[in-house]
Amino acid sequence: MSIVINHLTFAYTQGGKPLDPTLKDLTFTIEEGSFLGIIGHTGSGKSTFVKHLNGLLPCEKGTVEVDGHDLSQKSERKSVRALVGMVFQYPEYQLFAETVSEDVAFGPRNMKLDEAEVKNRVINAMTMVGLDPEIFSERSPFDLSGGERRRAAIAGVLAMHPKYLVLDEPMAGLDPLGRREILSLLEKLRTESGCTIIMISHSMDDIANHATKVLVLDQGSILMYDTPQNVFSKADELQQIGLSVPSITKICVEMNRRGVPIPVTICTEDAFLNWFREGRQHA
Amino acid sequence: MIEFDHVTFQYEKALTPALTNIDLTIDKGEFVAIVGHNGSGKSTLAKHVNGLLLPTEGTVTVCGMQTSNEDDLLRIRQKVGMAFQNPDNQLVTTVVEEDVAFGPENLGIEPNEIRTRVDKALASVGMSDYATFAVHHLSGGQKQRIAIAGILALKPQILVLDEASAMLDPNGRAELLETVHKLHREGMTVLMVTQYMEETTGCDRIIVMNHGKIVLEGTPEEVFRHTDLLMESNLVPPETVSVRDALRSMGYALKDRSLTAEQLAEELCPLL
Amino acid sequence: MRDITLGQFVAGNSVIHKLDPRTKIAMMILYIVMTFLVKEIWFMSIPFAYLVMELVFSGISLRYILNSLKPIRFLLIFMFLLNLFFTKGEHVWLDLGFWKLTGEAVLQSCFLSLRIILLVAGASMLTLTTSPIALTDGLEKLLMPLRIFHFPAHELAMMMTIALRFVPTLMDESEKIRNAQMSRGADFESGNVFKRVKSMIPILIPLFVSSFRKADELAIAMESRCYHGGDGRTRMHQLKFRKEDLAAILITLAFLASLILVMVLL
Numbered sequence: 001m002s003i004v005i006n007h008l009t010f011a012y013t014q015g016g017k018p019l020d021p022t023l024k025d026l027t028f029t030i031e032e033g034s035f036l037g038i039i040g041h042t043g044s045g046k047s048t049f050v051k052h053l054n055g056l057l058p059c060e061k062g063t064v065e066v067d068g069h070d071l072s073q074k075s076e077r078k079s080v081r082a083l084v085g086m087v088f089q090y091p092e093y094q095l096f097a098e099t100v101s102e103d104v105a106f107g108p109r110n111m112k113l114d115e116a117e118v119k120n121r122v123i124n125a126m127t128m129v130g131l132d133p134e135i136f137s138e139r140s141p142f143d144l145s146g147g148e149r150r151r152a153a154i155a156g157v158l159a160m161h162p163k164y165l166v167l168d169e170p171m172a173g174l175d176p177l178g179r180r181e182i183l184s185l186l187e188k189l190r191t192e193s194g195c196t197i198i199m200i201s202h203s204m205d206d207i208a209n210h211a212t213k214v215l216v217l218d219q220g221s222i223l224m225y226d227t228p229q230n231v232f233s234k235a236d237e238l239q240q241i242g243l244s245v246p247s248i249t250k251i252c253v254e255m256n257r258r259g260v261p262i263p264v265t266i267c268t269e270d271a272f273l274n275w276f277r278e279g280r281q282h283a
Numbered sequence: 284m285i286e287f288d289h290v291t292f293q294y295e296k297a298l299t300p301a302l303t304n305i306d307l308t309i310d311k312g313e314f315v316a317i318v319g320h321n322g323s324g325k326s327t328l329a330k331h332v333n334g335l336l337l338p339t340e341g342t343v344t345v346c347g348m349q350t351s352n353e354d355d356l357l358r359i360r361q362k363v364g365m366a367f368q369n370p371d372n373q374l375v376t377t378v379v380e381e382d383v384a385f386g387p388e389n390l391g392i393e394p395n396e397i398r399t400r401v402d403k404a405l406a407s408v409g410m411s412d413y414a415t416f417a418v419h420h421l422s423g424g425q426k427q428r429i430a431i432a433g434i435l436a437l438k439p440q441i442l443v444l445d446e447a448s449a450m451l452d453p454n455g456r457a458e459l460l461e462t463v464h465k466l467h468r469e470g471m472t473v474l475m476v477t478q479y480m481e482e483t484t485g486c487d488r489i490i491v492m493n494h495g496k497i498v499l500e501g502t503p504e505e506v507f508r509h510t511d512l513l514m515e516s517n518l519v520p521p522e523t524v525s526v527r528d529a530l531r532s533m534g535y536a537l538k539d540r541s542l543t544a545e546q547l548a549e550e551l552c553p554l555l
Numbered sequence: 556m557r558d559i560t561l562g563q564f565v566a567g568n569s570v571i572h573k574l575d576p577r578t579k580i581a582m583m584i585l586y587i588v589m590t591f592l593v594k595e596i597w598f599m600s601i602p603f604a605y606l607v608m609e610l611v612f613s614g615i616s617l618r619y620i621l622n623s624l625k626p627i628r629f630l631l632i633f634m635f636l637l638n639l640f641f642t643k644g645e646h647v648w649l650d651l652g653f654w655k656l657t658g659e660a661v662l663q664s665c666f667l668s669l670r671i672i673l674l675v676a677g678a679s680m681l682t683l684t685t686s687p688i689a690l691t692d693g694l695e696k697l698l699m700p701l702r703i704f705h706f707p708a709h710e711l712a713m714m715m716t717i718a719l720r721f722v723p724t725l726m727d728e729s730e731k732i733r734n735a736q737m738s739r740g741a742d743f744e745s746g747n748v749f750k751r752v753k754s755m756i757p758i759l760i761p762l763f764v765s766s767f768r769k770a771d772e773l774a775i776a777m778e779s780r781c782y783h784g785g786d787g788r789t790r791m792h793q794l795k796f797r798k799e800d801l802a803a804i805l806i807t808l809a810f811l812a813s814l815i816l817v818m819v820l821l
Contacts, residue, residue, distance in 0.1 A: 042422060042452050056734050078740070086738035093728070094735040096760040106757065110740030142764065146321055156739060173368075173449050175321040175478045176519040202453050205522055244453055247522035247544060254548030260555055269522060273529050280555065333779055357781055365779040372769045373776035377688060377720045384791035386780040397791040419723040433780060 001067040003030040003164065008052060008062035022048045024220040035190055035197045037211030041242045045220040046200045050166050054084040082111055085162030089169050091153035095141040100152050103141050107160040125159035129185060147178035165189065166198045183210060208232060208246035208267040229265040248272045284441065284472055285309040285332055289341035292327060301327040303495045314473045316483040319492035320517040329445045329476045333363040346440065361390065364434030366447040370426035379429055380414040386437040404435040408462050424455025428462055442466060444475045448482065481521045484542045491516055504539040523547050564686045570799060571613035571684045576693025578800040583681045585807045589814055590673050596666040601814045602673055613684050623679035624672060631668055638664040691715045696794055709785025725766065732761045
């Protein structure tokens, strides 16, 4: 199963008139179990694109199919919203209930699950994100620290057991510790529950370290859709559209400029150090 | 220019102090970065510089004035400009130039002089073309530069940035950092609170905070020598620094100043 | 959502646009006085002529004025019918036994409807040609004298300024929260009124929380920028009362005077 995007084009309207398209003829497939990193300049259409994955924005031209559910059918949207979990930027701003457990239960209750199952899922989701249910269940979400609030909000999405988890800059504004916690949570979700992760991020280092595929959007079109190694090896092209590359890629580029032929497909610390360990062969 | 003398601060209802016995002197024209994880006390420290918070014990002296003296507070706030994290929540009016004028208007400055200051401040952050724009049409980075222009219009001597880059995208962050460095070159004393270690490589001095105390202090080269201490304080050194350390343990004799990709490559290549 | 501007200001460069907001507020007050002084429908032609003149000089298209009347169309129809039914008169035009349509009733209905139309259209002329910010400035200046009676003129204007600044931000934010809750399966579209109101809670609470946080942070930022109330505050943009303003006021007064004169003489 997978998410199939076929010739998706979308334009916002202003005063009844369509503006220039934000998304232009996107066609690609997100494989189940992958970790997709989406990168692009602010305004490249990243956030608009992910809103199509659960029908928050209508498919006017082209189609999006999630596990065979065609999102251009309005009736399919509800079932897809249970399949595709969405974590928006600063998700802690959506917390509203009196207690953390009530808030986490909001999604499962909307799915009309029975109370025992809801309770079960709440406990599991809270444990998953590292908020001990014993301690945090009855606390007000507004009394938590920034990092805890963020994780409570993510638990609210996880409790719906999404097969695909979409996150729009989930680490924005967190301190280094908070960022590490979120990233390891995502890795755990993918390896243990087989959840497909789709993450928009500005941090090229994080993308290089975690993504299996990278989608590069530029002015609403796909510029690249490839492995991180292949995407980041095209540092010049990325810099041309105002994107940076991972720190390791930067070092490799600088080394090449000084006559050391290290492959520029190296974009993680491990790969970089391995190149040294394995006798510095070039590609 | 700024002097913290045995400053301890405890929030009401808090069990432990947010700052414990801080001694700190910042000289005129210095660019100092304060780093630390959330709750380390770095923002609390910043809010002491312009008297938004007053020490429970000890004193803070700015340009010869004590922040605890209420009569001096307005003068201190004119000398110390402060930019905050959320670009949206610090702009007061709808139109860019009117927002920049807000500070000088509060000081009762004469209208023609305000006009001159506003134009100069906007030019200084490279936003002159946006003078009559509506604030909510700007990007985060642009809003933050407007916030800084609003501060510059007060003609301060010290600029305090309280995690001003935290909510910006990389381009916005670069724009902001470039603006701040430019102001520093023109003579501004800068105190920058941040969680991003990468942003600190160009500073004169880095102060690392943990549990309300200063745990490490020195030039970037000195501070990044102690990656273990940084990790203990829940900070992550720039990837370049951790690569440098790993290469060192593999036997490559790299110097302390290999902090950016370019510097590292320059040190490393001759060794290969 | 993004581009909703508060009020209905249409940017322009006309003589009317360039008038001091205080002048325009005064003009509107005088105009309202005019429409209320009129006791017979034929004299409505004077405020009507005034409105037409303003419209011509402002370069505002008639469409905007008609749009501003749209929200009150039902009120107008209701008022018209009410007066048609309940005004008593001598000149019977139609007798249905239980009710007589009289000439006086028709005249009275037309007269009152016309007054409402002229009032709303005149008020719209003010908001169409004056930006909300200028309007705030004008109000602050006009209310200044009331400060001796401890009327918070500056505070009121500052509140309006901040409200104008944050309306678009909060609109954006409510849209974001709405999307997030919809992704968690919230349903805002079906069910009865009671259910729909209840379904708004997950949007309203985060919005309130966020507004309070914004207010807090803004207060700190304002304080850091030396804000200490209205005392001793100056403004970069000074309101200037120019020749054109004097002319506009005099013309308006002339209309008012001629109305009074005509009513006394006839």
